[in-house]
Amino acid sequence: MLKQRPSLRIVFSILCAAPLVRAQAAVAEPPPLVTDGDPDRSIPPCSGCHQPNGGGSEEGAAARLAAIGEQYIANQIENFRNGNRNHPVMTPWAKELTGAEVKTLAAYYEALPPASNAVVPPRLKREDGQWLALYGDWPNRRLPACQQCHGPLGIGARDHFPALAGQPYSYLVNQMASWGTGARIGDHDGMMRAVAEKLSMAEAQRVAAFYASLPAQGAMEVATEIGSGERVPSAADLRPPGQGADSQPPQDAGPKKTGEQPMPHRGTPIGHQGPTPAGRDLVKGASYFEPPSRTERPEDDFGEMVAMGESIFSNTYSHEVSGKYVGNTQVCEGCHLDAGRLADSSPMWAARINYPAYRKKNDKVDTLVERVQGCFKYSMNVQASEVGTVPSAESRTIRALLSYMHWLATGAPVGDKDIPGRGYPKLEKTADGFEPERGAEVYAAHCAICHGENGEGGYAGAEMVFPPLWGEHSYNWGAGMHRINTAAAFIKANMPLGSYIELTEQQAWDLAAFMNSHERPQDPRFTGDLAETTEQFHGSEYDYYGKRKGTDGKLLGEGAMTPASRPAEAGGN
């Protein structure tokens, strides 16, 4: 997985991207509040705690502000003002500031070059927290990976997900404790609360050590330090949750602990893999197949292909091996969560054991190779890619993905069509059907924060963090997800990711309808005639293609994006 997705090309594009460039162009004189505060209003200088370089401090557990987004900083000052956050220094100070002052300060810090003053306690190592940061703990706790929102290696994504890389260790630990105990609130849909309250105190420390040990500038560069050649951490470097440094009694901490100390809980966890989550309309009482742990990946040639496959799976569009076959900014993991491991999210172990299989879509028996090629054709919109044709059966892309899927299915019984967790749990129609107009409201409330107000997705620099849901960078009109019933099933089972919110079935239907009432890349089976294509391929009642008007007033499919024509090369690699 490792959301750092990057080929080197992308690493460099990030290193040279917005914050740094802006900073170099505009290292401004600090405003007086930063250097001197305002004694008249009892405001201390910001740099007293946050330091002149804006890198924060361990002593005061003060955040790194340098190169943090202006909007995010302004929001936090507001949170101190309205009581969502509480701090003996910050709370009174924030209440004194004028709007103009907030804007000036926030802009100043955003423009600062990334800097860090973080110091990690010697007993902790970066690897100790790597697992939770990169993978979370879906199978047991529906705990998302930090980087699923905060971007690859915590470089930050969108306004609401600040950089974690290079934040002071003490600040990160404090914040996780505050979210988990309810001392800090105001997170959208309880996202941080849902995460933090599932963490043990020890886990919070490990995750903090991971991010604090990363440089504020150039965090992406350490991808190569952390990962193997293909940028998936070696199995030997991985410490699964509960097996980090603190499995030994900490040397520099208080009384000895026996085992993990859970954070105080506030509310009921949403559910977990293993026995089916209660309250979800999934397969009742089922025990899910468990793919092998990442630490069990073999350290041999096959294991290398598995690692490459996992990296491709999570970084499909930007991976140096597979990127040339992807015509949008999608990754396999976008529809198959937890890198294809998660039950009820069309997991790869269930696919692996059920192909070859007959598919109505193609009216023939497809092999697994052909099934995966189908994903490139539709979900990855290969038509707009560099190569323009799907990777061949002999390509490294296909071999790596099949190796990864094979390994994930280790021990699964071949041909078990009824294996619990296969595909998405089917969603029954509701009495009220589905309406994009209703879905638009749900979307604005719960989805736009990550996927963008216009479904454009969310990026960290050049890196996609939240998949685009419509438009030119989304899946095309031939992908399974364009069918409203499929999308509704996916949404109900999996979204919002790791949040406290649980959508109703009606909301899932409406969201799916809303998402798929927008224009997207053309169906590669397009015959040249919309009515004909609609009749041949889009007859389903769950399909708006050719039947409903999009926001441009034209029938959906009429304004579908088409790639410039490209030379069709063989996809060998």
Place this chain on the structure above:
Amino acid sequence: MLKQRPSLRIVFSILCAAPLVRAQAAVAEPPPLVTDGDPDRSIPPCSGCHQPNGGGSEEGAAARLAAIGEQYIANQIENFRNGNRNHPVMTPWAKELTGAEVKTLAAYYEALPPASNAVVPPRLKREDGQWLALYGDWPNRRLPACQQCHGPLGIGARDHFPALAGQPYSYLVNQMASWGTGARIGDHDGMMRAVAEKLSMAEAQRVAAFYASLPAQGAMEVATEIGSGERVPSAADLRPPGQGADSQPPQDAGPKKTGEQPMPHRGTPIGHQGPTPAGRDLVKGASYFEPPSRTERPEDDFGEMVAMGESIFSNTYSHEVSGKYVGNTQVCEGCHLDAGRLADSSPMWAARINYPAYRKKNDKVDTLVERVQGCFKYSMNVQASEVGTVPSAESRTIRALLSYMHWLATGAPVGDKDIPGRGYPKLEKTADGFEPERGAEVYAAHCAICHGENGEGGYAGAEMVFPPLWGEHSYNWGAGMHRINTAAAFIKANMPLGSYIELTEQQAWDLAAFMNSHERPQDPRFTGDLAETTEQFHGSEYDYYGKRKGTDGKLLGEGAMTPASRPAEAGGN
């Protein structure tokens, strides 16, 4: 499976083939012994029992002789003379005949048009015996299929394996009883004894009904009656051993039977799948995975592909879908017995769950598609085929084979490298090494009867029944079987097929060395230079390529067969 392998093209070539054509050209006057016998020597007329058309009779349990090979008939008369066979009429009669008379009679009957006077008891149906005739009962009894020696649909193969199609039911039952009880002997290596003594009386009747119900002329035509479009019997038509007509008490037979009456045994059965055969140096005490029964094949689109895959597996070179990719007369089943089901014979269920995998041969991780393509490249010598390049991943050939392998592995755990019965059981080196000269003697004694004195294989008309072992129709110098250790392991575990003979390890090594000391089609990786090719690909001590001289006095590989150069077409289908 259905050894009738034929595409229609081949059916017709057989229908028009040797015996019929010869017969039409030469319907001779019957010799006086046939019509009148010789009262002076108390010899009754042959046609009294065998009937004027040579089709035999049910009343006398007299064999069909029409179009049976001259050599086989002459051998049987000799058997009556020397006591290997005993019959109240035939034994004294045979002792009266001169050598010239035998030759005349045998030649006359071989030249007769195929004819049958067989009548099957009404309580029995052809389908009742189909299973044993087509598949035998490998998993439980190492019982080979009748057609594995007697040719597709019992049309006969080589001198020693007479036609069964159209033989009188009573004659067939009697002969199986005679083999099984030891009343008839003289079979090579106890082959028929080994078969017949494993049959129950009821099974013998069912098998007899199957063959007796086939026409003596045009047996191959009923392939389409029996089989589905792809000439594998539909699952619904299959009656597994023990589930034929006689599971009901017979209506026209003697006292009611409760269950199967075993044939009297003479000696110890060789072994069986299930618990490992005692006395064989296989995986000790292992229980083998059981692929699904043929009767469980689903009756849907996927099942159709599975059926096609099985048909291709057993008829590779002649199948209308796969034949164009095969440059010799080999079938997958030649190295993977019982249509890829048999443990210790590199079964397909074990391959299915263990790919993708790293292969030293290609120094990369290969998918199952690539592994199967490798079989076409080497074992099927695709270079000399109609197409000249391996079937593509999207071809029907590959999709059908993968579907079949997938289905065979139903329920097997993915990635179980140690599944018992995988591959061939490794054979330890013996103190005496391996010597082709010693192997030649073993070959002549035990192998030539089926595979031919010159390794040319055995055919029934145009249909291969026993695979060629060297020469232009065999596997090429890149195939795994050219390695002496691989071949020795295969031979020890599986050959002679279903016979009473068990080869020693030393014999297996020597046989493998003998087999692979002959010239065969060129390694497709041939660089143009024998020494270079040898160094790059044939360094093993178990490999004679480029190191030992063949029968032509040249180094092996130097005189290797190469196909005329062909246009390289894409292998889509």
